[in-house]
Amino acid sequence: MKTVDKAMSVLDQFSMERTEVGLSELATLSGLDKAATRRLLVAMAKHGFVEQVAAGGKYRLGHGFLRLARIREATVPIVRAAQETTDWLSEQVDETVHIGVPGEKGMTTIAYCMPSKGNVINIIPTQVLPFHLTSSGLVHLAFATDETRERILAIKREKTTDASQTRKTDIVRTINAFKETGFSQSRNTFENGVASIAMPFFADGPDPVGTVAIAVPDANMNDERVNELLPFLREAVVRMQTSLTGF
Numbered sequence: 001m002k003t004v005d006k007a008m009s010v011l012d013q014f015s016m017e018r019t020e021v022g023l024s025e026l027a028t029l030s031g032l033d034k035a036a037t038r039r040l041l042v043a044m045a046k047h048g049f050v051e052q053v054a055a056g057g058k059y060r061l062g063h064g065f066l067r068l069a070r071i072r073e074a075t076v077p078i079v080r081a082a083q084e085t086t087d088w089l090s091e092q093v094d095e096t097v098h099i100g101v102p103g104e105k106g107m108t109t110i111a112y113c114m115p116s117k118g119n120v121i122n123i124i125p126t127q128v129l130p131f132h133l134t135s136s137g138l139v140h141l142a143f144a145t146d147e148t149r150e151r152i153l154a155i156k157r158e159k160t161t162d163a164s165q166t167r168k169t170d171i172v173r174t175i176n177a178f179k180e181t182g183f184s185q186s187r188n189t190f191e192n193g194v195a196s197i198a199m200p201f202f203a204d205g206p207d208p209v210g211t212v213a214i215a216v217p218d219a220n221m222n223d224e225r226v227n228e229l230l231p232f233l234r235e236a237v238v239r240m241q242t243s244l245t246g247f
Contacts, residue, residue: 049061049062078101097212097214098215141171144207161190185197193217199236199237
C-alpha cells in the first residue's frame with residue numbers, strides 16, 4: 001500500500017459518529033501498525049489535515065481541508081447546486097431526497113433534504129451508500145463505463161439485509177434492466193423499511209458525476225407512487241446538469 005493510500009485509510013476512519021479517535025484505535029481501524037499510523041498523523045498534522053485535541057490525546061480532522069473544499073466549490077459548485085436541487089425536489093414530492101457522488105466503495109452524500117412530517121426516511125450524511133445495495137449506487141453502475149463498472153464489481157460485497165444482492169450475475173442483470181428504464185429502484189436491500197428510486201446526472205465525462213435519489217418508507221412505495229415521483233426526479237436531474245454544464 002502506498003503512503004497516500006495509507007493516509008487516506010487513516011482519514012476514512014473519521015465520521016460524524018467518530019469525530020475524535022485515538023492513535024491505537026486509528027491503527028486498528030485502518031489496519032496499520034501503530035508506528036506507521038503515528039508517522040502519518042504527524043505528517044498530516046504538519047499541513048493542518050489533522051490535529052490533536054490535547055497533548056497525547058485523540059485526533060480530529062483539521063482546518064486544512066477547508067481551503068481545498070472552498071477551492072473545489074468555487075471551481076465546480078456542485079454542492080450548492082445539489083442543495084438547491086434537493087430542497088426543491090423534497091418540497092415537490094414531500095419525501096426525503098439526497099444527492100450523492102461516487103467514492104471508492106459507494107456513493108457519498110453531498111446534499112439532502114427531509115420533509116417536515118412524521119414518517120420519513122432519515123439520512124446519515126457521512127454514511128457511505130454501497131454501490132450494490134442502494135438505488136444511487138446501482139444507477140451509477142448502470143450508466144458507468146465498462147471500465148468503471150468492472151472496477152466497482154471487483155470490490156468485496158456484503159449483505160446488510162435478507163434482500164441484499166451480492167452475486168455479480170444478479171447485480172449485472174439488475175443494472176442492465178435499470179439502464180433500459182433510465183432509473184433504478186431498491187427496496188429493503190440496504191436497510192429494512194426503505195425503498196428508493198434514483199437517476200444519474202452527467203457533466204463532461206462518460207461516467208455519471210452523481211445521482212439524485214428519492215427515499216420513501218417501504219410501505220408507501222408502489223408502482224403508482226413511482227410514476228408520480230419520476231417526472232420530478234427527471235426535472236431534478238435536468239437542474240443538476242444545467243447547473244454543472246450550462247445546458
